[in-house]
Amino acid sequence: MNVQKDDELATAVHEGGCACGAFRFRATGKPKRACICHCMTCRQVHGSAFGAYAIYARGDVMMSGSLSTWQSSDDGRRHFCPVCGSVAYMEFTTRDEVDLPIGAFDETGVFEPTYELWCRNREPWLPQGARSEYDEGRPH
Template sequence: MNQQKTYGGGCACGAVRFRAIGSPMRVGMCHCMTCRQVHGSAFSSYAIFDRSAVTLTGDTREWRSSEQGRRHFCPLCGSVAFMMYADRDEIALPLGAFDETGLFEPTYELWCKHKEPWLPRGVRPEYDEERAH
């Protein structure tokens, strides 16, 4: 029997939890202004899984952060729990929301036109804006 690894995580207070099975489709960093403001950091990092590989528990609030983007956050602690797109069957889980560290390493960076000048350049492929999926 082929057993795939399971990864758990959730919001800061634990009211929202996720379980992801198998490997992510891709892992990336985003420097867009929305990610910067939502996370209160210079960038965000997400592991993107097929929607069918992720189980969610707990109630979230949804914010339409772009034409297709839907960010879900915990109404109790405000943590970003996950992000989905209306036009894709995938879910983006913040790397900082996983229970363990060091699970996934980003392989690309998006919206680098907003990247802080003090961050290193050329570590992984960089895109000025979005990349083709």
């Protein structure tokens, strides 16, 4: 894996967006953390075995383009492109953060998740023990 050094990440600009290009984002600096989520909502929204996110402070992310929003939980909002349906980002009203899907970045191999959430829903064929694991949500 080609993971950049911490000092390079601190000043780097990482761009990405939806599949059709109608929505774009620019994240500056190093994310606060990166994770894999196995919750049923992430699985269904991504149409995959899990969602993977780089979590940035809201002020470190600029966005452009129109989005539709779905309130996926009491404090969770998922934003997606109304043209192609791609997941654009996720946010919680209780945190000043933006969860950007790792697969939406233009670059690959930049962010490596350090923990996994909702492992009770993890597919049994996925490897275990590669990073910190939580049966449900991560303690804050």
